[in-house]
Amino acid sequence: MKKHISIGLMGLGTVGTGVFKLLNDGVEEDLVLGEHNQYSIEKVLVAHPEKSREVEVKEKEITDDPDELLDDPGLDVIIELIGGIKPARQYISRALAAEKHVITANKDLLARHGDKLLEKAAENGVKLLFSASVAGGVPVIENLKRITGTDRVDEIAGVINGTTNYILSQMAREEADFDNVLARAQKLGYAESDPSSDITGRDAVYKLTILASLVFGGWVDWDKIPRTGIENISSADHHCAKALGYSFKLFALARRHKKGLELRVQPTMIPRDKLLADVDGVNNAVKIVSPLHDNLTFAGPGAGRFPTANTVVNDLLSLYEEDLEAGLEKLQEKALNDSSSLLDRDEFVSRYYLRWPLKDPEEQKKQLEEFFADHELPLQKTAEFNSQLNSLAAVTDRCRTEKLENLLNELEKKTDYERPAALYRVR
Structure with a gap:
């Protein structure tokens, strides 16, 4: 491992600022990961360099020109946190072609083009890491690296969208209408001004695509996963569910069958005595079922500055850990080379x-x-x-x-x- 790792950071929003703090300022005095100069952010790409920011970035380190990061031979790692498809796809492709490792939390991009980007990373002998793309601060992909080294995963299931879980939790607690709770979630910052990706289940489908592709093999076509949103669940349904002993969750499921894979994202009533039914507010939880490990459940904040930033930084640290590297390579090789058929929803x-x-x-x-x-x-x-x-x-x-x-x-x-x-x- 090199004694010093130079990083180019793309994006200084909520998560990007969290990564910057962890590597430079630290959340607390003893949590400055870059304090021994092993890791340092050398360049930061933003849309408006002149903008006042929460963190202090030296003038020579901040830029609105992506070429200053992508063409700099001194940068070892690019951390992409700008989101969206364009121009993030082009930036990541160029970074991989320039033999730079890339870390991203961009679930939209990975669900649509993850296979092509992984192929490019393999062609150039570098790594593309994306643990923070699913469930934010919940270490799902990190643990899948370890589990799949000796075991076979048969099912991944859980709550992987914090916005919808907050809305459903509040509706159940108060027997309130969907529109009123959504408006409150937007006011609190838990829902976007355009919440369609969350409430229609598309965001959860992107995340399920990534998990299923890594575990079951063959990059899944996200657009073929059946999904139903939460917008039509009424307060009457919450009342009935509660009386019958259940809680509503936007439930993501990937399950292995002999004939193929069952993949879906749909509102589902969970028995109230089950762990997943207790996942409250913006929290996420993912259950992994395998022959050797039986049932493992990981729960925690699905989003937020430091939970997500911590997962990004953990990817940075794992770049040079051989045991995790081997687990990652096995997952990514499976995603690119194996193939799986999807069951029809009628089955x-x-x-x-x-x-x-x-x-x-x-x-x-x-x-x-x-x-x-x-x-x-x-x-x-x-x-x-x-x-x-x-x-x-x-x-x-x-x-x-x-x-x-x-x-x-x-x-x-x-x-x-x-x-x-x-x-x-x-x-």
């Missing part, structure tokens, strides 16, 4: 939560239970809510999605029931 097997408007409680409940029993899909739970909700809620036994859809179509034709007002998966 997914799950329990389901259904909610209908309530008109005649006794007759409706009897009719519903008889219909599902006659079609060999007994209802595990039913509950009536007669006050302001006027709803009948039920949880089915496990079945394929296709079977449930066919039954609901038949139910609508042969009974007084219309399509359910709400339909969500149950873990």
Whole structure:
């Protein structure tokens, strides 16, 4: 390992400032990682060098010209924290071609172009690290490097978007409407002014793409992962879920089957006695299932300045650790060279939560239970809510999605029931 590692930092926003502080100022006096001059930030790329900033950057070190970083032969590592697809993709490609290691937290870019960037890194004998791209301060990828060295991962599941988890947590706690809680989340800085990537599940799909590609092999096409957002979950659904013993989470799942991979991001009701149901606010949690390790769950802040910055810096430190390097190479080689087929959504097997408007409680409940029993899909739970909700809620036994859809179509034709007002998966 070189005695001194020179770094070019792209972006000095929330996370970039956190990385700068960790490597230069430290969060506390004894947490200055670069204090022995082993690591130092030599150049910082920003859009507006003249802007007043939280950290002090020397005039000769700050620039708005990417060439000053990408063409500097003295820089060993580029840390890209500007986000987005353009121009980040071009910057990372150029850095890898110039035989510089790259560390990034750019999940959007990796989900769409991670395979090509990994290939370029391999061609040039350098590394592309991105542990901070998934779950911020939760060391998911870091631990996958270790686990996959001797074990096979069969399932990755969890809560990997802090914005939606905050919204769902508050809706459940207060039985409040989605729009009101979203507005509060935006005011607190937990949701963007345009929250569509989070609330529609796209952000979680990007993260699941990265995890599934590393673990199962073959870079997954993010656009083929079924996803459903949280915007249609009502306060009535939260009330019913709570009464039935569940909590709503935007649940990401990657599971290995003999026929292929089950990948999905969808609102899911989690039993309240399970660990993932207790993940509150902006926190994330990821469960890894494997033959040797059984169930491992990692939880913590999914975003934020120092949790994410710490993960970025850990990637920097692991660049020169041989044991982690070997684990990383195995994951990345699998992502590039193996291939996996995705199961069609109709093949997914799950329990389901259904909610209908309530008109005649006794007759409706009897009719519903008889219909599902006659079609060999007994209802595990039913509950009536007669006050302001006027709803009948039920949880089915496990079945394929296709079977449930066919039954609901038949139910609508042969009974007084219309399509359910709400339909969500149950873990």
